[in-house]
Amino acid sequence: MTKKFKYLTGMLLSVSGILASASCGNPAMETKKPVDKQQEGAPKDLTPTSQPFNPVVEPAPTRENPSQKPVNPEPAEEEVEHNYNITPKAVEFVNVFKQINIPDKQTNIYNVEGFASPYVEFTEMFLVVHKLMGRRGLQLENDKKPNTWTYKIEHNGDFSLNWKDNTITFNDSNIFDFKNQDPTNNFKARVQVFPTAISNLDASPTVLNLSNYGIKMIHQNGKTYVPLWLFNLLICSPTYYNLYYNGSQILGQYFGFTDTDPVSAPYRKNQLNNTAQTPEMRLEVYNQLRFIFENFYGLREFKGFTNFEEYIGAENKASLLSTDINENTKALVNILHGKLRDLHTSYIMPSFYNDPSVNVPNFIENTMHTSLIELTPQLGENAKRVNQFNELKKAADQANSANHQKYGTYNLTFYGNTAFIKFDTFLSGSNVIPGTGQIQDPDTYFLFLDSMQRIQAYNKEVETGNKNQGINGVNAELALPEGSKQIKNIVINLSMNLGGSVTSMDQALGFLTNQEIRRYSYNVLDKVLTQESFKVDANGDGQINDKDVYPGFNWVVLAGNNSFSSANTFTALAKHYKLGKIIGQTTGGGMANIVPIVLSDGTTFQMSSNTTQVVLGENQKPMGVEGGITPDIEVPYDKFFDYQYLDNLINENSK
Numbered sequence: 224m225t226k227k228f229k230y231l232t233g234m235l236l237s238v239s240g241i242l243a244s245a246s247c248g249n250p251a252m253e254t255k256k257p258v259d260k261q262q263e264g265a266p267k268d269l270t271p272t273s274q275p276f277n278p279v280v281e282p283a284p285t286r287e288n289p290s291q292k293p294v295n296p297e298p299a300e301e302e303v304e305h306n307y308n309i310t311p312k313a314v315e316f317v318n319v320f321k322q323i324n325i326p327d328k329q330t331n332i333y334n335v336e337g338f339a340s341p342y343v344e345f346t347e348m349f350l351v352v353h354k355l356m357g358r359r360g361l362q363l364e365n366d367k368k369p370n371t372w373t374y375k376i377e378h379n380g381d382f383s384l385n386w387k388d389n390t391i392t393f394n395d396s397n398i399f400d401f402k403n404q405d406p407t408n409n410f411k412a413r414v415q416v417f418p419t420a421i422s423n424l425d426a427s428p429t430v431l432n433l434s435n436y437g438i439k440m441i442h443q444n445g446k447t448y449v450p451l452w453l454f455n456l457l458i459c460s461p462t463y464y465n466l467y468y469n470g471s472q473i474l475g476q477y478f479g480f481t482d483t484d485p486v487s488a489p490y491r492k493n494q495l496n497n498t499a500q501t502p503e504m505r506l507e508v509y510n511q512l513r514f515i516f517e518n519f520y521g522l523r524e525f526k527g528f529t530n531f532e533e534y535i536g537a538e539n540k541a542s543l544l545s546t547d548i549n550e551n552t553k554a555l556v557n558i559l560h561g562k563l564r565d566l567h568t569s570y571i572m573p574s575f576y577n578d579p580s581v582n583v584p585n586f587i588e589n590t591m592h593t594s595l596i597e598l599t600p601q602l603g604e605n606a607k608r609v610n611q612f613n614e615l616k617k618a619a620d621q622a623n624s625a626n627h628q629k630y631g632t633y634n635l636t637f638y639g640n641t642a643f644i645k646f647d648t649f650l651s652g653s654n655v656i657p658g659t660g661q662i663q664d665p666d667t668y669f670l671f672l673d674s675m676q677r678i679q680a681y682n683k684e685v686e687t688g689n690k691n692q693g694i695n696g697v698n699a700e701l702a703l704p705e706g707s708k709q710i711k712n713i714v715i716n717l718s719m720n721l722g723g724s725v726t727s728m729d730q731a732l733g734f735l736t737n738q739e740i741r742r743y744s745y746n747v748l749d750k751v752l753t754q755e756s757f758k759v760d761a762n763g764d765g766q767i768n769d770k771d772v773y774p775g776f777n778w779v780v781l782a783g784n785n786s787f788s789s790a791n792t793f794t795a796l797a798k799h800y801k802l803g804k805i806i807g808q809t810t811g812g813g814m815a816n817i818v819p820i821v822l823s824d825g826t827t828f829q830m831s832s833n834t835t836q837v838v839l840g841e842n843q844k845p846m847g848v849e850g851g852i853t854p855d856i857e858v859p860y861d862k863f864f865d866y867q868y869l870d871n872l873i874n875e876n877s878k
Contacts, residue, residue, distance in 0.1 A: 300368075300369040300370065300387075301369070302369050302370060303370050303386060303387040303442065304442065304443060304444075305386070305441045305442055305443045306443065307335050307336060307337070307441055307443060308335070308336035309333050309334070309335050309336075309342075309441070309443060309448065310333065310334045310335075310336075311331045311332075311333050312331060312332045312333070312334065313329060313330075313331055314329075314330060314331065314332050314468075314471065314472055314473055315327060315328070315329055315330075315472050315473070316328050316329070316330050316351050316472070316473045316474075316475065317472050317473070317474050317475070318475045319474055319475060319476045319477075319486065319490065320464070320475065320476050320477035322477070323354070323355070323464065323475075323477065324354055325351075325352055325354045325355065325475060326354075328351060330343075330347060330348065330351050330473065331343070331344065331347065332451070332468060332473065333448055335439075335441065335448065338439065338450070338503075338507070339501060339503040339504040339507050339823075340450045340451070340452060340504075340507050340511075340823040341450070341451050341468045341823065342441070342448045342449065342450055342451065343448065343449065343450075343451045343454055344446050344447065344448055345372075345384065345447045345448070345449055345454065346363065346446075346447070347446075348451075348454055348458075349374075349458065351473075352458065352459060352464070352466070352475065355401050355458070355459065355462050355464055356376065356401050357401060362374070362375040363375075368383075368385075369387075370385055370386055370387035370388070370442070371383050371384065371385045371386075372384050372447060376398055379397070379398040379399075379400075379401075380393065380394060380395055380397075380398035381393070381398070382398060382399075382457075384440060384447055384449075386440045386441065386442035386447060388432075389432065389433045389434045389438075389439065389440050390430050390431060390432050390433065391430070391431040391433070391440075391457070392428050392429065392430050392431075393428060393429055393749075394423060394428050394429065394749065394751075395421070395423065395746070395749050395751045396429065396461070396746060396748060396749055396751075396833065397461075397746065397749075397751065397753065397834075399457055399458060399461045399462075400461040400462060401461075401462045413668060413730060413759060413760045414726075414729065414730060414733070414757050414758070414759055414760070414767075415757060415758045415759075415767045416755070416756070416757050417739065417756035417757065418756075419753060419754065419755055419756075420753070420754040420756075421751060421752070421753050421754075422751070422752045422753075422754075423749070423750065423751050423752075424750040424751070424752055424845075425749070425750035429748055429749050431514075431518060433453075433514075436510045436511075436513050436514040437506070437507070437510045438450065438453065438510065438511075438514060450823060451466060451468055451473070451823065452511060452821060452822055452823040454466070455821055456515065456519070456820070456821075459475075460818055460819055460820060460821070461818065461832075463477060463478050463819060464476070464477055464478075465477075465478065465479045465480075465819055465821045465827070466821065467480065467490070467575075467821060467825055468823075468825075469490060469493035469494070469495060469575055469825065470493055470494040470495045470575070471493065471494060474490055476490075478819050478829075479571060479572070479819045479821055479827040479829075480571075480572050480825075480827060481571050481572055481827070482571065482572040482573065482581065482582035482583055483582055487572070488579070491572075491575070491579040492579045493575055493579075495575040495576055495824075495825070496575060496576070496577070496578060496579050497576070497577075497578055498576060499546065499576075500546045500548065500551075500576050500824070501546065502544070502546060504546075504823075504824065505543065505544045505545065505546055505551060506544060507823060508543070508551075508822055508823060508824055508826070509540070509543045509544055511822050511823060512531065512543070512558075512822070513531045513532065515820060515830075516531045516534075516830075517529065517530070517531050518748060519748070519818065519820075519830075519832065519833060520830055520831060520832075520833075521747050521815040521816075521830075521831045521832050521833045521834065521835050522563075522565060522815060522831045522849060523747075524747065525847065525849050526563065526565075534562070535558050535562060539554045539557055539558055539562070540554075542554030542557075543555065543558075548574075548576055548577055549590055552573050552574070552577065552581075552586060552590075553586075553590065553591055555570060555826065555828070556570055556583070556586070556587055556591065556598070557598075559828055559830075560587075560595060560598040560599050561598045561599070563830075564599050564600075564601065565830070565831055566599075566601060566602070566721075566787060566788075566811070566813060567788065567813055567815055567817050567829070567830065567831040568828070568829065568830040568831055569828060569829055570583045570828045571583070571819070571827040571828050571829060572825070572826070572827040572828075573586065573826060574822070574824035574825045574826040575824060575825035576824055576825075601811075604784070605721075605784070605785050605787075605811075608719075608783075608784065608785050608860065609719055609785065611860070611861075612718060612719055612785075612863060612864065615861070615863065615864035615865075616645075616864045618864075619636075619864040619865065619866055620636065623636065623637075623638055623866055625704045626638055626703075626704055626707070628701065629681075629697060629698065629701045629702075629703060630677040630678075630680060630681045630694070630697060631677075632673070632674070632677070633645075634646065634670050634674060635674045635677055635678075636866065637681065637707075637710065638866035638867060638869075638870050639708060639866075639867070639870035639871075639874075640708040640709060640710055640711045640712060640870070640874070641710065641711070641712040641713070641714060641866070641869065641870040641873060641874075642674075642678050642681075642710045642712070642713050642714070643713075643714045643716050643781075643866065643869075644671065644674045644713060644714065644715055644716065645716040645718075645719075646667055646670070646671075646715070646716070646717060646720055646731065646790075647719045647720055647721075648667075648720060648721065648722070648723040649667050649720070649722065649723030649724050649725075649727035649728040649731060649789045649790070649793075650666040650667050650723055650724065650727055651666050651667070651668075651723070651724035651726050651727035651730075652664070652666055652724075666727060667723075667724075667727045667728075667730065667731050668727065668730040668731070671730075671731055671734050672734075672761075672762075672763045675734065675761075675762075675773060676694060676763075677694060677697070678710050678713065679773075680692035680693075680694045680697070681703070681707075681710060682709050682710055684703055684707075685703065685707050685708065685709050686709065690702050710776070711775070711776065711777055711877075712776070712777045712778075712779060712870070712873045712874070712877070713773075713776050713777070713778055713779065714779045714780075714781050714806075714869065714873070715731075715735075715778070715779070715780045715781065715793075715797075715803075716781045716863075717780060717781065717782045717786045717790040717793065717794065718781055718782060718783050718785060718786065718807065718863050719785050720782075720785070720786055720787070720789075720790035721785065721786075721787045721788060721790065721811075722787050722788025722789040722790055722791075722813060723788070723789050724789065725789055725792070725816070725836075727789075728789040728790075728792060728793050729742065729757055729759070730759050731793065732759075732793060732796055732797070732802075733757070733758060733759020733760075733761050733771070734759065734761045734773070735778050735797065735802040735803060736772065736800070736802055737758065737761065737768075737769055737770075737771045737772035738758075739756050739757070739758055740756065740757055740758070740759075740796070740800070741754055741755070741756045742754075742755050742756075742757075742792075742796065742836070743755075743836070743837050743838065743839060743845060744816075744834050744835065744836055744837065745834075745835050745837045745845040745847075746833045746834055746835075747833050747835060748833040749833070752837075752845055758771065759771060761773070777803070777804075777873070777877055778797075778802055778803030778804075779803050779804050779805075779806055779873055780793070780794055780797050780798075780803055780804070780805050780806070780807075781806050781807045781858070781863065781869070782794045782805060782806075782807045782808070782810045782852070782854070783807045783808035783809070783810065783811075783860065783863065784808055784809065784810065784811045784851075785811060786807075786810040786811055787810070787811040787812065787813040788813035790810065790811075791810045791811060791812055791813050791814065791848060791851065791852065792814070792836045792848065794810050794852045795810075795836070795838055795848045795852050796838070798852055798855070799838040804855045804856060804873075804876065805852065805853075805854045805855045805856075806854050806855065806856040806857075806858050806869075806872070806873070807854050807857070807858045807863065808854060808857065808858070808860065809851040809852065809853050809854065810851040810852045811851060812848065812849045812850055812851045813849070814835045814836045814837065814847050814848045814849040815831035815832055815833075815834065815835045815836075815849070816831075816832045816834040816835070816836075817829045817830065817831065817832060818830060818831075818832035835847060835849075836848065856872065856876060858872070
């Protein structure tokens with residue numbers, strides 16, 4: 224008899240009851256797979272049911288008439304059952320990040336003879352962290368293919384574990400991303416999001432072969448065991464939540480522990496500190512790095528490698544395998560900072576086997592006798608340029624104080640008929656203070672909206688001579704300098720913007736047009752292209768319509784090598800959709816989203832993920848922007864804050 228069970232992650236479940244029953248899925252809960260056309264309607268959250276959990280046992284299917292079967296049927300695939308010495312250890316799961324409502328609870332770590340890394344039972348651990356999924360439903364089934372469990376995640380898709388082939392299979396790794404759209408309270412009021420369109424440019428599924436990396440999935444007594452670090456990489460890391468095992472507890476933290484965060488300090492002090500690592504431990508950590516960089520590092524093609532071992536070289540490999548804690552820590556520093564030189568990739572926290580007082584910058588300085596800037600020269604170049612720009616801006620603002628003092632802010636400057644709006648990051652997360660209507664810690668959207676209101680008031684005063692335009696924080700007694708001109712050009716200055724929130728970047732881009740904006744991301748592992756479309760309430764009236772536009776302005780984006788990540792994407796989209804001229808220097812790149820990584824020894828770093836921001840080129844093929852965006856008009860760096868020079872340049876090129 225085939226047994227099928229349906230359960231929802233919003234319910235309280237008995238782990239032992241599910242695992243003991245060869246649990247399977249219910250076909251009634253279907254999920255949409257990636258399609259090659261725009262999906263019809265946005266997916267809806269699953270409403271939690273108030274009904275108790277009752278497994279449904281269906282009758283066995285009717286057998287086929289033997290006369291209808293092939294004369295020589297293929298033999299059924301034999302079910303594989305492993306026979307490892309597996310020892311459970313009861314441990315407490317502790318959710319350190321209380322903003323995510325995952326309750327602390329008792330669970331198990333499993334020690335598997337022959338392997339140094341701690342294991343978890345897949346379904347058991349899934350149920351510990353299931354609230355990461357929100358209200359999405361989950362199914363398991365094992366009646367489709369022998370030696371395989373398929374997990375279906377409501378609205379996201381499915382993936383399969385095959386313990387005979389030692390493989391993990393899925394069509395789109397975005398199924399593991401459960402992040403909410405935006406942390407702000409008023410995201411939906413500002414942005415109209417259209418249904419996401421997903422195209423799988425390679426119809427074949429993605430198959431991760433664990434055997435190529437010395438990693439073993441185990442199926443024994445009806446249960447499936449995987450290393451904790453692998454479970455975490457697949458299920459938790461894409462949602463910016465990470466799991467650690469410190470020798471006595473499983474710890475969950477948003478993004479990951481750091482080597483300087485006081486919240487992390489008590490958890491970094493544990494029984495693994497200053498203990499010896501075995502050669503087996505180091506080999507497994509090395510294989511984890513091979514697996515991660517050959518499958519989950521989004522810039523491997525851009526960096527020109529497919530084989531991690533060849534890329535890092537024999538010396539770094541030997542150091543990674545060393546049981547000397549300084550040697551293997553130094554090797555990872557050399558790879559992440561000296562070799563990759565990717566500003567999205569950085570070493571966050573050394574392993575638990577280090578002394579808890581060790582942090583990455585001090586280790587580099589005291590043990591390696593160098594610095595991050597020397598290892599990654601672009602960091603030094605960026606820092607010098609920021610200092611240069613700050614000095615130039617300070618001098619320019621002082622010289623331009625008469626034009627700046629009434630309507631100007633730190634972000635907004637006026638010169639001639641040009642306004643300059645400067646964003647040093649794309650920040651998301653403003654809230655309205657209850658009962659006041661005032662904005663607390665204004666994010667990029669509100670800074671942009673405030674700047675546009677000030678520019679409009681400036682123009683109104685130039686036109687009418689009326690000094691009181693009703694703008695909060697503006698001294699109505701001040702008059703504009705004699706000869707002030709109407710603002711016709713608006714420069715979005717991203718010269719010191721190293722990135723930030725993609726959602727915030729989307730909102731800023733919406734000020735340049737009231738047309739639907741389409742932003743594309745491309746997963747380099749799955750060959751899946753995702754189109755996200757949106758419109759923005761650019762005038763702040765609470766409605767999204769044709770009035771969300773600022774007609775009559777000539778938009779310009781000023782960018783350079785320090786314009787990185789989301790600033791690079793903003794520049795790429797502004798140029799691609801012809802929303803304005805790009806002036807300055809080639810941008811700094813950074814097309815990949817980041818993903819936090821935790822290894823079995825507690826080592827934590829972030830890196831460029833497989834999800835990359837792209838534009839569509841000829842034949843609608845995705846084109847990466849990692850190499851930066853070239854400007855339409857080149858501007859020397861020493862002129863980036865020369866307002867007179869920029870005002871003249873823009874007016875000359877607008878004729």
